Amino acid sequence: MQAAVEFYDALFNDTSINKIHAEGRMTLWAGEDFMFALAEPFDGNKATVGNGTMLGFNLNSSTEVEAIYKKGLTLGGTDEGEPKIRSGRFSAYIRDLDGNKICLFE
Template sequence: MKMNYFVFGTNNKEKAVAFYDALFDGCGLNKIQSEGRMTLWGNEEFMFAVAEPFDEKPASNGNGTMLGLHVDSIEEVDRLHNKSLDLGGVSEGEPRIRSSMHSAYVRDLDSNKICFYTSNS
């Protein structure tokens, strides 16, 4: 078994799509679908989406829920962390070595938590 896709709920799809369009630019995740309540980015290995909840209740971030995205280098961890902040995200942990991996933590515009990390030094 392997993870295939991950979805974050959003209360403002337009702003969320703009955030992730800019964040994923040059990262190998391309927009696959953008219609209705969901926008999806992906490649041959993984898909990510933001969506307005199907039940039409407000989206909320899960306490303890986090998406981890492995990237190729320390520089890419740092770049994505800084780009997230430039796009209006909030830092939850500056880039540094944690448990032998270089990682950084941010929250997106809906307070969903993301970890960018690399095991490459």
């Protein structure tokens, strides 16, 4: 959990996404129209990556997509698709330290 929180703290540093809660088993970040949380599972079992699950962050510009994509790789995330136009939108894909797939798009 600590490594995951550190990854997302660093990933969201210098963006409009801010940590709003960090207590107990949950840490939350928020943007203008959304919240994102990391939580230890309620059932006490080990957290696992959801197969076919993807989290998307709608960002303000292609510059921000590129910057967060590069930062994610620097922080130890893995590439799942470099920044480019897909389906009419500028987007990039990474996996976090636990293997969760993240879409960054504008």
